[in-house]
Amino acid sequence: MFLNALFTKVKKDDLFNLYPDATLILQSDGKILDVNNQTCNLFEYSRFNMVGENITKYVPDAINAMNKITSENKTEIVKLECASKVEKYGEISITDDEENEKIYLVIRDVTKKYQKQNSLNGEFEIAKNIIDDKNVYLTNSSNEILSCTGSIESFSKALIDGVGGALTSKQEKYVNIINKNAKELLYNLDKMFLLFKTESKLFNKTYKTFDIVNLINDTTKKWNDLFKAKNLRFNCDVQEIAYRNVCLDPVLVELIIDNILEASYKNTEVGTVNLTIQNPTNEFLNEKEIEAQEDENLYKRYVVFEFKDSSAPLNEEENTSIFEPYKLIKNPQKRSMGTKFTYPAVRKIVQSLGGNIWITSKPSLGVAVTILLPIERITKK
Secondary structure, three states: OHHHHHHHHHHHHHHHHHOOOEEEEEEOOOEEEEEOHHHHHHHOOOHHHHOOOEHHHOOOOHHHHHHHHHHHOOOEEEEEOOOOOOOEEEEEEEEEEOOOOEEEEEEEEOHHHHHHHHHHHHHHHHHHHHHHHHHHHHHHHHHHHHHHHHHHHHHHHHHHOOOOOOOOHHHHHHHHHHHHHHHHHHHHHHHHHHHHHHOOOOOOOOOEEEEHHHHHHHHHHHHHHHHHHOOOEEEEEEEEOOOOEEEEOHHHHHHHHHHHHHHHHHHOOOOEEEEEEEOOOHHHHHHOOOOOOOOOOHHHHEEEEEEEEOOOOOOHHHHHOOOOOOOOOOOOOOOOHHHHHHHHHHHHHHHHOOOEEEEEEEOOOEEEEEEEEEOOOOOOO
């Protein structure tokens, strides 16, 4: 009988010590009742030293961590106090033995992993600060750079108009090339700086209540003439909007419309450009997985902009990386480089207003841009 009890005890102790992680048995008040060999190795104390002490001597934040584990049902990483004072970290989990009023605390040594993650986080923070500083600097410098580039475009246009006298055919040819390239460069730089601004700390928004139909009509007036001059048909339909008064940033809404229409203008050579603004159907909201509180009038809280043009369709690689401005495309369709910056910049603006954007492109159908915006102010919790 005695040998059987002894054999059972040895097996239990062996199992306790063979467990791969440090394991402590605690009273409900945090007093240590027992520890296994891995615990002694981790903290560099003997079992004799540890038993009877409170867990907070070795894991200062143990009580808070255990409370969080209980309420959130997940492990916690805490700093450990070992005899050598070497910095160590452990991932802890607990199991309550309510019947015997004991707590089993398991600690896995994650020091190397935690320190590596901290190092990576530090490097990420440094890189993020550098990118933030770069975006702020370039945004603040954009007017000066665009002004210099604009002067080339303006001067070449003046020469073409005969300000400096009549040009020879050869001179006119090269000045036209300079003017065309300057315009393209100006457009590309403008879109690049717009993206930098949306990525910087300088980007902000101001909500106002305004008539969205009036804003759309005012914004699209200039595009009617521009599309007509390029022999493109432009249609704008705002008849399906149920509520004209919206609470958004009118400057940003105008910026969205201008940039998408400008992309269509730059990339469409023949055909039509259409803009339809309406409240979305419930089917559309379900398709886009827009889930909010159940409300049969939910669609009235949003407005949808649908831009469609007959430009060259995006290829598969362009489609999958349309919002990745810095990704190199092997065989892109011939379109303005500035467009590569336009869509990611617009996406950031749309998301800042609590909306979303989708871009689809199919052969013979050109490019379609769908933008969903809430017409009520979105407050981030």
